[in-house]
Amino acid sequence: MAIYLDYAATTPVDTRVAEKMIAYLTTDGVFGNPASSSHQFGRDASRAIEEARDNVARLIGANPKEIIWTSGATESNNLAIKGCALFNQKKGKHIITSKTEHKAVLDTCAFLAREGFEISYIDPDKNGVITADAVRSLLRDNTILVSVMYVNNETGIINEIDKIGQLTRERGIVFHVDAAQATGKLPINVQRSNIDIMSLTAHKIYGPKGIGALFICRKPRVRLQAQIHGGGHERGFRSGTLPTHQIVGMGEAYRIAKEELEKGTIHTQQLSQRLWDGIKLLPVSINGANAPRVENVLNVRFDNVGSVETGMLVQALEEQGLAVSAGSACISASFEPSYVLTAMGFDREQAANSIRFSFGRMTTTQEVDEAIRIISDAVHQLQK
Numbered sequence: 588m589a590i591y592l593d594y595a596a597t598t599p600v601d602t603r604v605a606e607k608m609i610a611y612l613t614t615d616g617v618f619g620n621p622a623s624s625s626h627q628f629g630r631d632a633s634r635a636i637e638e639a640r641d642n643v644a645r646l647i648g649a650n651p652k653e654i655i656w657t658s659g660a661t662e663s664n665n666l667a668i669k670g671c672a673l674f675n676q677k678k679g680k681h682i683i684t685s686k687t688e689h690k691a692v693l694d695t696c697a698f699l700a701r702e703g704f705e706i707s708y709i710d711p712d713k714n715g716v717i718t719a720d721a722v723r724s725l726l727r728d729n730t731i732l733v734s735v736m737y738v739n740n741e742t743g744i745i746n747e748i749d750k751i752g753q754l755t756r757e758r759g760i761v762f763h764v765d766a767a768q769a770t771g772k773l774p775i776n777v778q779r780s781n782i783d784i785m786s787l788t789a790h791k792i793y794g795p796k797g798i799g800a801l802f803i804c805r806k807p808r809v810r811l812q813a814q815i816h817g818g819g820h821e822r823g824f825r826s827g828t829l830p831t832h833q834i835v836g837m838g839e840a841y842r843i844a845k846e847e848l849e850k851g852t853i854h855t856q857q858l859s860q861r862l863w864d865g866i867k868l869l870p871v872s873i874n875g876a877n878a879p880r881v882e883n884v885l886n887v888r889f890d891n892v893g894s895v896e897t898g899m900l901v902q903a904l905e906e907q908g909l910a911v912s913a914g915s916a917c918i919s920a921s922f923e924p925s926y927v928l929t930a931m932g933f934d935r936e937q938a939a940n941s942i943r944f945s946f947g948r949m950t951t952t953q954e955v956d957e958a959i960r961i962i963s964d965a966v967h968q969l970q971k
């Protein structure tokens with residue numbers, strides 16, 4: 588069996604979550620359409636959905652009325668950014684985001700740029716952090732939206748969310764946060780952080796793929812233009828029959844995430860430290876070493892390993908049964924050096940020689956020890 592150290596790309600579904608989901612599919616389960624309020628089948632499904640909504644809201648300090656279901660963080664980012672931009676375009680057409688965002692944000696902003704919006708891209712500071720000062724320096728009178736991710740998916744770096752929230756709230760500018768990599772890893776509170784819209788997903792924290800949510804603040808009230816029409820589900824923000832089993836799975840994953848936040852953090856911290864202790868004598872450094880980071884991601888850069896071409900180390904590790912990622916999963920297919928790392932000031936070769944290890948609930952110390960052996964062998968082999 589190969590060792591999986593790519594939890595930041597996706598996680599397996601927790602068995603407790605899978606067991607719960609199964610009860611919402613078949614004829615002996617709760618299969619009704621949650622919008623069918625005329626009978627018990629529908630009302631049972633609707634009750635399960637509201638319970639899940641409660642669990643999602645609880646993890647982030649929101650009111651359940653502020654949560655709407657989507658198909659994942661990609662859709663949530665699209666709805667948040669396009670929805671906000673299109674609703675507010677008479678007020679202004681300037682948007683601020685960062686160079687280290689996920690493609691779901693960057694490609695959405697590129698689309699809006701073609702539609703006549705102006706986008707400013709924040710550079711990370713010398714440590715790799717997106718700061719409030721950087722946001723402040725780009726603000727204009729016609730800025731309508733600031734979109735900055737909570738935690739970077741490649742490096743695990745935590746951005747200055749609280750400070751940016753304070754700034755945008757003072758100026759009355761909408762603040763959107765992609766929190767796909769932050770939930771279940773950090774204590775999140777949308778009120779404390781003055782976040783207006785926040786994208787969530789299930790499959791990065793032991794829930795199923797294909798389900799996510801968007802937090803939309805009610806006080807102050809945030810207005811968005813819907814991107815999917817038909818039926819008026821989810822208070823008109825997002826139409827479509829709700830996938831009960833998926834939603835129940837997300838709710839259970841978020842409930843467990845809240846319950847096990849501290850335990851999970853300690854677990855991944857120990858694993859990450861163990862891996863680092865096992866490889867630190869190799870020619871290796873941590874990317875983002877001076878930035879605040881989440882514990883479950885360790886992005887490292889190998890130096891002086893001879894002619895390591897883009898993707899060669901990852902490939903060598905894969906052949907030895909270690910599944911990791913070079914940068915994010917979406918770019919590794921095309922073997923382009925990570926744009927996140929180059930934005931942080933690394934050259935293409937440094938970015939190409941970087942690897943993201945990410946740990947999770949099911950990772951064991953034995954797996955980490957085996958990974959250390961595989962990495963050491965592969966690096967020594969390539970050094971020859």
Ligand SMILES: *Cc1c(COP(=O)(O)O)cnc(C)c1O
Nearest residue numbers: 659660661689691740767768788
């Ligand atoms: C995984 C991820 C996404 C995409 O989420 P999906 O639910 O897979 O669409 C968006 N942003 C970040 C930061 C991610 O890590």
